[in-house]
Amino acid sequence: MNxxxxxxxxxxxxxxxxxLAIPMIEIDHVSxxxxxxxxxxxxxxxxxxxxxxxxxxxxxxxxxxxxxSTLLYIVGGFVNPSQGIARMKGKPITGPxxxxxxxxxxxxxxxxxxxxxxVMYGPRQQGVKPAEAEAQSRxxxxxxxxKGFEDFYPKELSGGxxxxxxxxxxxxxxxxxxxxxxxFGALDAHxxxxxxxxxxxxxxxxxxxxxxxxxxxxxxxxxxxxxxMMTRSPGRIRDIxxxxxxxxxxxxxxxxxxxxxxxxxxxxxLFDDTGEAxxx
Amino acid sequence: xxxxxxxxxxxxPLLACLGLLVIWQVGSLALQNDSVPTALEALRAIxxxxxxxxxxxxxxxxxxxxxxxFSIAVLLSIPLGLLMGRNRFVAAFxxxxxxxxxxxxxxxxxxxxxxxxxxxxxxxxxxxxxxVSLPVIYHSFEGAKAVQEKMLWSGAxxxxxxxxRMVRIVLPAALxxxxxxxxTGLVLALITMVTSEMIAxxxxxxxxxxxxxxxxxYDTVFAMIIVIGAMGICFDALFELLRARLVKxxxxxxxxxxxxx
Numbered sequence: 001m002n003x004x005x006x007x008x009x010x011x012x013x014x015x016x017x018x019x020l021a022i023p024m025i026e027i028d029h030v031s032x033x034x035x036x037x038x039x040x041x042x043x044x045x046x047x048x049x050x051x052x053x054x055x056x057x058x059x060x061x062x063x064x065x066x067x068x069s070t071l072l073y074i075v076g077g078f079v080n081p082s083q084g085i086a087r088m089k090g091k092p093i094t095g096p097x098x099x100x101x102x103x104x105x106x107x108x109x110x111x112x113x114x115x116x117x118x119v120m121y122g123p124r125q126q127g128v129k130p131a132e133a134e135a136q137s138r139x140x141x142x143x144x145x146x147k148g149f150e151d152f153y154p155k156e157l158s159g160g161x162x163x164x165x166x167x168x169x170x171x172x173x174x175x176x177x178x179x180x181x182x183x184f185g186a187l188d189a190h191x192x193x194x195x196x197x198x199x200x201x202x203x204x205x206x207x208x209x210x211x212x213x214x215x216x217x218x219x220x221x222x223x224x225x226x227x228x229m230m231t232r233s234p235g236r237i238r239d240i241x242x243x244x245x246x247x248x249x250x251x252x253x254x255x256x257x258x259x260x261x262x263x264x265x266x267x268x269x270l271f272d273d274t275g276e277a278x279x280x
Numbered sequence: 281x282x283x284x285x286x287x288x289x290x291x292x293p294l295l296a297c298l299g300l301l302v303i304w305q306v307g308s309l310a311l312q313n314d315s316v317p318t319a320l321e322a323l324r325a326i327x328x329x330x331x332x333x334x335x336x337x338x339x340x341x342x343x344x345x346x347x348x349x350f351s352i353a354v355l356l357s358i359p360l361g362l363l364m365g366r367n368r369f370v371a372a373f374x375x376x377x378x379x380x381x382x383x384x385x386x387x388x389x390x391x392x393x394x395x396x397x398x399x400x401x402x403x404x405x406x407x408x409x410x411x412v413s414l415p416v417i418y419h420s421f422e423g424a425k426a427v428q429e430k431m432l433w434s435g436a437x438x439x440x441x442x443x444x445r446m447v448r449i450v451l452p453a454a455l456x457x458x459x460x461x462x463x464t465g466l467v468l469a470l471i472t473m474v475t476s477e478m479i480a481x482x483x484x485x486x487x488x489x490x491x492x493x494x495x496x497x498y499d500t501v502f503a504m505i506i507v508i509g510a511m512g513i514c515f516d517a518l519f520e521l522l523r524a525r526l527v528k529x530x531x532x533x534x535x536x537x538x539x540x541x
Binding site (some may be wrong): 073076077078094096097098100101102104106108109110111112113119122125126153154155169170173175 | 429433440
């Protein structure tokens with residue numbers, strides 16, 4: 001069994017570390033309270049503690065409304081937690097920074113910039129010289145499969161292509177951690193599958209740390225080393241599941257693999273009795 | 281290859297003008313009223329106005345006031361509108377003020393303004409400035425408010441400061457909406473330009489019009505209306521050209537084209 005039961009307190013999702021190792025990302029007793037329009041306090045996240053090791057692909061999996069995106073925004077520095085603290089390499093996260101690159105479900109491309117302009121934006125902001133930034137960006141655009149679309153504007157691209165641009169734009173400024181917020185949630189099933197495959201291929205090249213939010217069990221199992229399961233409202237960690245499947249992963253092989261199937265079924269079963277678990 | 285349909289759609293605005301002139305011509309002949317000159321009489325009076333040095337100086341003085349009032353209004357209104365759109369406190373402070381000023385016809389302020397700062401260029405330019413400001417502020421505000429939060433977050437992650445995000449993300453993202461406001465502002469500038477000269481009669485295109493009206497030169501009155509209308513169409517068409525160039529990246533809009541462009 002790879003399913004770890006979840007004791008309260010900090011969870012180690014890296015290989016058991018020696019006392020010296022500082023995790024890439026550490027979420028330390030984070031709670032988030034929102035004010036609803038009726039001026040009532042709503043507890044979105046309740047006492048979340050977890051760590052993400054360097055080079056790990058970790059998914060946060062949960063039903064909509066469980067606060068999983070909020071957790072990602074806290075790591076991104078876009079949202080300040082009501083309680084607790086998030087750290088990157090031991091340093092408290094106080095705001096956004098180029099060490100953590102977000103990719104959003106809504107793409108959030110700059111519509112007034114061409115594909116090339118979007119991808120070059122980060123490097124130029126970091127002070128990379130125009131010619132160098134352009135060369136790097138063109139290579140990245142080719143890597144995400146959009147060679148020939150450099151001069152297109154976002155409005156001229158399909159959803160899948162937009163998300164490829166968004167990924168290239170984020171990779172362009174070399175973040176140490178990728179923060180992916182249901183990046184394939186707005187895409188049709190076919191495009192989604194292709195992008196999952198391509199993301200894994202790209203990730204295999206340098207194995208950046210990835211924190212990936214999704215509500216799809218199959219997606220989480222297919223992509224991740226660890227799946228952090230969250231319960232609904234208030235968002236709590238239900239379980240952390242190690243996905244012990246060989247890499248590089250081929251989707252067609254994996255779908256036939258009983259181990260993959262078991263992970264998917266086990267996680268779905270765990271979600272089914274989440275209601276009961278809440279009573280405890 | 282230009283199809284027949286293309287020719288018709290291209291010629292449509294011209295045909296509409298021509299039709300209007302024909303109806304005017306027939307109508308005025310039927311009415312037989314001195315205060316309604318025929319279309320041909322009005323058109324014949326245009327070269328006389330455009331050839332008159334005095335009239336040209338008046339019209340140019342009008343246009344100069346309009347250009348200054350419009351430019352200052354745009355330069356101040358866009359930053360204010362954008363700040364209001366992104367900052368709740370700025371919006372809370374300025375919104376009530378603007379809501380009070382918005383429905384007031386700006387020309388109605390003209391007598392008070394004349395009382396304070398005289399009948400010269402300054403008061404007329406100020407009225408134009410007020411007329412242009414509100415739609416530009418309003419549209420900049422709406423445009424800035426609608427900017428996707430995630431777009432700003434993406435910029436923040438790249439290391440853009442709050443001020444940089446304002447100039448390099450909010451401004452371009454809101455530009456289509458801002459330019460819609462500027463287009464409304466441009467037409468309002470022309471309207472307030474004429475009405476300000478109607479109230480403070482001293483110089484300008486409006487002054488020619490109302491002097492002619494006083495003297496019963498109705499062909500000149502209607503000729504001036506045509507001239508002012510033509511200026512409006514030209515400004516709008518030129519602005520539309522500029523707008524289309526600046527925001528060619530934005531989603532196609534299926535609005536009725538107001539101009540000949």
